Amino acid sequence: xxxxxxxxxxDILLKALKDQEVDTIFGYPGGAVxxxxxxxxxxxxxxxxxxxxxAGAVHAAEGYARSSGKVGVLLVTSGPGxxxxxxxxxxxxxxxxxxxxxxxxxxxxxxxxxxxxxxxTTGITRPCxxxxxxxxxxxxxxxxxxxxxxxxSSGRPGPVLIDIPKDVQFAxxxxxxxxxxxxxxxxxxxxxxxxxxxxxxxLLSHIKKSERPIFYVGGGCLNSGHxxxxxxxxxxxxxxxxxxxxxxxxxxFPGEDKSSLGMLGMHxxxxxxxxxxxCDLMIxxxxxxDDRVTGRLDAFSPDSIKFHIDIDQSSINKxxxxxxxxxxxxxxxxxxxxxxxxxxxxxxxxxxxxNWWGQINEWRKKECLHYEQGxxxxxxxxAISRLYELTKQKDTFVTTxxxxxxxxxxxxxxxxxxxRWITSGGLGTMGFGMPAAxxxxxxxxxxxxxxxxxEASFLMxxxxxxxxxxxxxxxxxxxxxxxxxxxxxxxxxxxxxxRYSESYVDALPDFKKLxxxxxxxxxxxxxxxELDDTINEMISIDRPVIAxxxxxxxxxxxxxxxxxxxxxxxxxxxxxxxxxxxxxKGKVLV
Amino acid sequence: MSSTSVxxxxxxxxxxxxxxxxxxxxxxxxxxxARIVGLFSGRGYNIEALNVTxxxxxxxxxxxxxxxxxxxxVISQIIAQLEKLVPVHSATNLANLSESYEAEICLVKIEFExxxxxxxxxxxxxxxxxRTVQKRQNIVVYExxxxxxxxxxxLDDLDTIGGIKVELVRSGPIGLGI
Ligand SMILES: Cc1ncc(C[n+]2csc(CCOP(=O)(O)OP(=O)(O)O)c2C)c(N)n1
Ligand SMILES: [Mg+2]
Numbered sequence: 001x002x003x004x005x006x007x008x009x010x011d012i013l014l015k016a017l018k019d020q021e022v023d024t025i026f027g028y029p030g031g032a033v034x035x036x037x038x039x040x041x042x043x044x045x046x047x048x049x050x051x052x053x054x055a056g057a058v059h060a061a062e063g064y065a066r067s068s069g070k071v072g073v074l075l076v077t078s079g080p081g082x083x084x085x086x087x088x089x090x091x092x093x094x095x096x097x098x099x100x101x102x103x104x105x106x107x108x109x110x111x112x113x114x115x116x117x118x119x120x121t122t123g124i125t126r127p128c129x130x131x132x133x134x135x136x137x138x139x140x141x142x143x144x145x146x147x148x149x150x151x152x153s154s155g156r157p158g159p160v161l162i163d164i165p166k167d168v169q170f171a172x173x174x175x176x177x178x179x180x181x182x183x184x185x186x187x188x189x190x191x192x193x194x195x196x197x198x199x200x201x202x203l204l205s206h207i208k209k210s211e212r213p214i215f216y217v218g219g220g221c222l223n224s225g226h227x228x229x230x231x232x233x234x235x236x237x238x239x240x241x242x243x244x245x246x247x248x249x250x251x252x253f254p255g256e257d258k259s260s261l262g263m264l265g266m267h268x269x270x271x272x273x274x275x276x277x278x279c280d281l282m283i284x285x286x287x288x289x290d291d292r293v294t295g296r297l298d299a300f301s302p303d304s305i306k307f308h309i310d311i312d313q314s315s316i317n318k319x320x321x322x323x324x325x326x327x328x329x330x331x332x333x334x335x336x337x338x339x340x341x342x343x344x345x346x347x348x349x350x351x352x353x354x355n356w357w358g359q360i361n362e363w364r365k366k367e368c369l370h371y372e373q374g375x376x377x378x379x380x381x382x383a384i385s386r387l388y389e390l391t392k393q394k395d396t397f398v399t400t401x402x403x404x405x406x407x408x409x410x411x412x413x414x415x416x417x418x419x420r421w422i423t424s425g426g427l428g429t430m431g432f433g434m435p436a437a438x439x440x441x442x443x444x445x446x447x448x449x450x451x452x453x454x455e456a457s458f459l460m461x462x463x464x465x466x467x468x469x470x471x472x473x474x475x476x477x478x479x480x481x482x483x484x485x486x487x488x489x490x491x492x493x494x495x496x497x498x499r500y501s502e503s504y505v506d507a508l509p510d511f512k513k514l515x516x517x518x519x520x521x522x523x524x525x526x527x528x529x530e531l532d533d534t535i536n537e538m539i540s541i542d543r544p545v546i547a548x549x550x551x552x553x554x555x556x557x558x559x560x561x562x563x564x565x566x567x568x569x570x571x572x573x574x575x576x577x578x579x580x581x582x583x584x585k586g587k588v589l590v
Numbered sequence: 591m592s593s594t595s596v597x598x599x600x601x602x603x604x605x606x607x608x609x610x611x612x613x614x615x616x617x618x619x620x621x622x623x624a625r626i627v628g629l630f631s632g633r634g635y636n637i638e639a640l641n642v643t644x645x646x647x648x649x650x651x652x653x654x655x656x657x658x659x660x661x662x663x664v665i666s667q668i669i670a671q672l673e674k675l676v677p678v679h680s681a682t683n684l685a686n687l688s689e690s691y692e693a694e695i696c697l698v699k700i701e702f703e704x705x706x707x708x709x710x711x712x713x714x715x716x717x718x719x720x721r722t723v724q725k726r727q728n729i730v731v732y733e734x735x736x737x738x739x740x741x742x743x744x745l746d747d748l749d750t751i752g753g754i755k756v757e758l759v760r761s762g763p764i765g766l767g768i
Binding site: 027122123126127130131132134151186187189313317318321429581 | 598603617620621625628629632663666667670671674675676677678
C-alpha cells in the first residue's frame with residue numbers, strides 16, 4: 001500500500017524541522033541515523049554542518065541558539081554518538097539554552113538486548129535534559145517533535161532530546177503540522193502571562209522608600225528577549241538605580257553606562273560586590289543566587305529587602321529567601337513597572353540616591369581592575385583590553401572557554417547588547433568556546449566571532465577547527481597562552497601552598513603550525529610590541545585564525561572572593577591575604 | 591562568625607526535618623517514575639515511601655504518593671522541582687491542605703510456636719481490628735489498614751511477644767485532600 005499522505009519517520013522529522021523554521025543542523029552520522037541522513041541528502045532547506053566530534057555539535061548548537069535567540073538543533077547517532085553529547089546537554093540545562101537533540105536508537109526489537117551501539121539514551125540523558133522522549137510509534141513522531149521545540153523554548157529554556165529507533169525512521173505515517181497541534185498546557189510550563197500588579201506596586205513603593213537600592217540582573221533577562229533589556233534600560237534610566245549583572249547577564253545592560261557596576265560575584269567588581277553587601281533593596285531580575293555570586297550565604301546582603309523576578313518557580317527561595325517574588329516573564333513585568341511609573345507620573349527626580357552613589361564612587365576609586373602593564377611581557381588583562389578597543393566598532397560576538405581567560409574576558413571586554421557574550425557559566429565546560437563560535441558564526445555569517453581561549457581548554461575540542469575550515473567560517477581563536485591551567489594554578493597558589501600539581505600544560509603544540517596544518521591561519525604575539533598588530537592582522541583575515549598570544553604565566557585573576565568568603569571579604573591583589581579561618585572552610589568548597 | 595556552610599548538607603537539612611506526604615498527579619507515560627525517583631536521588635532528597643497507580647484510565651493519569659523527610663524549605667523546593675517535570679500536572683504537600691486523609695495497608699504473616707503466643711497475637715489483632723486473611727496451624731496472615739502510625743503501633747505491640755517470626759509488606763501511605 002502506498003498512501004500519498006504517508007511519510008517515513010525520517011521525512012516526518014525533516015518536515016517538522018522545516019515547519020519549525022530550522023535552517024541549520026549540527027551533526028555526525030552513524031548506523032542508527034542513516035535513514036535521516038538519507039533524507040537530508042535529498043533536500044535543500046536545511047544546512048547540515050558536519051562537526052568532528054559530537055561534543056562539537058552540541059556546543060555549536062548552544063552557540064547558535066545563544067547568538068540568534070532561536071532553538072539550536074543537532075543530530076547524533078546511537079551509543080557513543082549520544083554519550084558524547086552528555087556534557088553539552090548538561091551545559092545547556094545549567095545555562096538555560098534552548099536546544100533540541102535528535103538521536104538515533106537501535107531498532108525497537110533490539111532495544112534491551114545490548115545490541116551494537118545500544119545505550120539507554122533516555123536513561124542517561126534524563127537528568128541532563130529538560131525533557132526527553134523515546135519515540136516508539138511513528139504516528140506520534142510529528143507531535144513529539146513539535147512539543148520538543150515548544151518545551152525547549154518555553155518558560156525557562158533548556159535542552160530536549162528525542163531518541164528515534166531506526167525502524168521508526170523507516171516506518172510510515174501521516175505528518176501533522178505545527179499549527180494542527182494543540183499543546184497541553186501543563187506540559188509546556190510557559191509561566192504566567194499575567195503580571196502581578198501587587199508585586200509591581202510593592203516594588204515601586206519600596207524603591208521610593210529605599211536609600212540604597214540595586215538591580216541584580218542575570219541570564220533570565222537575556223532569555224526573556226531583547227525587549228527585556230530595552231525595558232531594563234528604560235527603568236534604570238528613570239530610577240537612577242545602580243545595576244550589576246551576573247556572568248550571563250553581561251550585555252543585558254550596556255557595560256560602559258555610568259549606572260553599570262559591572263559583573264558581581266567571585267571575580268566580580270569590588271563596587272558591585274560591596275553594593276550588594278550594603279544595599280537595602282535588591283531587585284533580582286532573572287538571576288538565581290548562584291554560589292559563585294552570593295559567596296558565603298550567611299553574610300549575603302544581610303540588610304536588604306529582596307524582590308525576585310524569575311519565570312522558574314524553583315529558583316525562588318532556593319538558596320536565598322526573598323521577601324517578594326513573581327513568576328511572570330521578565331519583559332512583561334518590567335514593561336508593567338515602566339508603564340505604571342509613566343501613567344502615575346511617578347517622579348524619581350528628587351530621589352537621586354546621591355549618598356548611595358557617593359559611597360559607590362568611593363568604592364570605584366579602588367580601581368579593582370587596575371593592572372600594571374610593563375613594556376615586555378603581555379599582561380592577559382591588557383590583551384583583552386586591546387582586543388576590546390580594536391573590535392568594539394565591529395559587530396562582534398565573543399565566546400569563551402573556561403578558566404582565567406574567561407574571567408578576564410568578562411571583566412575587560414564590555415558588552416552593550418544582549419546575546420553577544422556566549423560562555424559556559426553553570427557547568428564551566430572547557431572546550432565550549434570554539435564549537436560555540438562555529439555555531440555563532442553559522443547564525444551570524446557577517447559578524448566577527450571571537451573565541452577567547454586558554455591553551456588547555458582549546459585543546460579539548462581542537463578538532464572543530466576542521467569544521468570551521470570546511471564551512472569557511474572565519475572564526476578567531478584568541479588564545480591567552482600562559483602554558484598553565486591558569487585557574488587551577490591560581491587556586492593551588494592561594495589554597496594549596498603553591499604546589500602546582502599537574503597544572504602545567506606540557507608538550508604544547510606550536511599553535512601557528514597547528515593552524516596551518518588545518519588550513520587555517522596562525523598568528524602570534526610574543527611581547528607587548530607585537531600585540532596590536534597581531535590583533536589587527538587576526539581581524540583582517542577572512543578565514544579561521546588561531547592567534548597565539550603569549551601572556552604572563554603567573555598572573556592571577558582579581559578581584560576574588562575565595563570560596564567560603566563573603567562579598568566584603570574580597571581579595572583585590574596578590575598582596576591581600578585571606579582570613580585563614582575562611583581559607584580552611586573554603587578549601588572544601590568548589 | 592557563624593559557621594553555617596555555603597552548601598547546606600543533608601545532615602543539616604534533616605535536623606529540623608518533618609515528615610511530609612506529597613501527592614503528585616502525572617501523565618502515565620514511560621519514564622515518569624524514573625524522572626521522579628531521579629529527581630529525589632540526584633538532589634539528595636529522601637524517599638521514605640512511594641506509591642504509584644493509575645487513577646484515571648481515560649485521561650491516562652497516575653497518582654504518585656511520596657513520603658519524605660525534610661525541613662519546610664526543602665519540601666517547598668521539592669514541590670517546585672516536581673512541578674517542573676513535563677508530565678507532572680500538580681504536586682501537593684498534603685500537610686498544606688486544610689483537610690486531608692491518609693491511609694496505609696499492611697499484610698503481616700506471623701509464625702508462632704505455642705498457644706500462649708497465639709492468644710496474644712489474637713488479642714492484638716482484635717484490638718487493632720485487623721482482618722484475618724489466612725490461618726493455618728502455626729501461621730496467621732493479617733491485613734491491617736489505617737494511618738501509618740497505627741500500623742507502626744500494631745507492629746510495635748507484636749514485637750513485645752517473644753519468639754514469633756514476622757514478615758510483612760506495607761503499601762506506604764496514600765492520601766487525599768478534601
Ligand atoms: C572539562 C573540564 N575539565 C576540568 C575543568 C577544571 N578547570 C577549570 S579552569 C581549568 C584550567 C583551564 O586552563 P586554560 O584553558 O589554559 O585557561 P586559563 O585558566 O589558563 O586561562 C580547569 C582544568 C573544567 N572546568 N572543565
Ligand atoms: Mg592557560
